[in-house]
Structure formats: C-alpha cells, structure tokens
Amino acid sequence: MRWLPYGTDAVLVECESLSEMSAVRTTVIAARLPDVLEVVPGARTVLVVARPGSTALSEAREAVEAADLANPPGADPRAVELAVRYDGEDLQLVAETAGISADEVVELHTGAEYTVAFTGFAPGFAYLTGLPEPLRQSRLDTPRTKVPAGSVGLAGEFTGVYPRSSPGGWRLLGHTETVLFDSRAERPALLAPGDRVRFRRTR
The missing domain is CATH 2.40.100.10 (Cyclophilin-like)
Incomplete structure (x- = not known):
C-alpha cells in the first residue's frame, strides 16, 4: 500500500487488491474523522480529502495502519x-x-x-x-x-x-x-x- 500526496489537502492510497481497497475505505469511514470531507474509492485506490489545515490525513493513515484490514469494520449497508x-x-x-x-x-x-x-x-x-x-x-x-x-x-x-x-x-x-x-x-x-x-x- 502506498500513500501519495494528492494536492495539499488529499492523499491517494494505492492498494494491492480490490478487497484491500474496500477495507481501507470502510476503515477510514468507520473512524468518523470530522475533518475528512470525502472518501472516493476506485478499483485499486482510495482518495481521502481533508479539510484544509487539519490533521485528518495523518489521522486517517493512523487508523488504517492500526486496523486489521483482513477484518475491516462492519457497516450497515443499504x-x-x-x-x-x-x-x-x-x-x-x-x-x-x-x-x-x-x-x-x-x-x-x-x-x-x-x-x-x-x-x-x-x-x-x-x-x-x-x-x-x-x-x-x-x-x-x-x-x-x-x-x-x-x-x-x-x-x-x-x-x-x-x-x-x-x-x-x-x-x-x-x-x-x-x-x-x-x-x-x-x-x-x-x-x-x-x-x-x-x-x-x-x-
């Protein structure tokens, strides 16, 4: 997994698989970080957009690195x-x-x-x-x-x-x-x- 700067207030997370992408997406969303403005998944990427001047991007990375991505947080899907x-x-x-x-x-x-x-x-x-x-x-x-x-x-x-x-x-x-x-x-x-x-x- 690679964390790549995407402008000044976003990061693009490059994942190794579709399942890893889904786990990263659900982990960031489950963290409920108030300054994360948007989480945009792709086939092997997740774009995380943060409020300018916040520490949300580092907090999102800490949440992902501390998570068990083989068993990501559950959700209540529609x-x-x-x-x-x-x-x-x-x-x-x-x-x-x-x-x-x-x-x-x-x-x-x-x-x-x-x-x-x-x-x-x-x-x-x-x-x-x-x-x-x-x-x-x-x-x-x-x-x-x-x-x-x-x-x-x-x-x-x-x-x-x-x-x-x-x-x-x-x-x-x-x-x-x-x-x-x-x-x-x-x-x-x-x-x-x-x-x-x-x-x-x-x-």
Missing part, C-alpha cells in the same frame, strides 16, 4: 433490489462461454448478493462485486457504439447497469426500468459504494 428482464443480446453468449444454459445464467445472476465496490465510467454507474465464477467473462472483442440505458451487463469480476445510453463493451444480460441516475433528485445516483444489490427476474 439494500437495493433491481427488477430485470433477462433478454439481453449476449445472454446466450454468456451461457455458451460458461458451458451452462441461459436459465442457469439467470439463476446464478439472481442468486448472488452484490456489493457496490466503486462508481465511475459514467454518473451513476456502479461496479458490483460478488459475481459468480462461471459468469466472470471478458468484455466483448468489439464494444458497441450504443448500449441502451438500463442495460444489465457483466465484464471480468464485475456486473452493473448502464445508467444512460452510452458506448460499452460489457456482455449484456438484460434490462431494468429502474432509474440509476437522476440529476434532479436529492440523491442523484441510486447506488453508492458499500450498498448491497440483488437482481430479481421479471417477465
């Missing part, structure tokens, strides 16, 4: 359920790659509980961990120029939902009508790091 119509363009491709039927793909995808590890790519796009091993597949060789909003896909160790129409190379399993991002709402993004997510099949 639970979100997304209803999905599993009719995606790549559902059969995912099934063939996994060596199972399309129905088994859906059973695996809906049977797991996912955690929002971090957000990025587009406003409201959440990278969800917890994808069953048979569904961990590569991105498409040729990305699509337009993926419809609400498309549910997977790539590598992640699954997620496209919050708006955009280019994308994830394998598409289906579609949800749930709005993932609304700039006019009090909470624009439906999903935030630490949230727990389940998918439910709908016809």
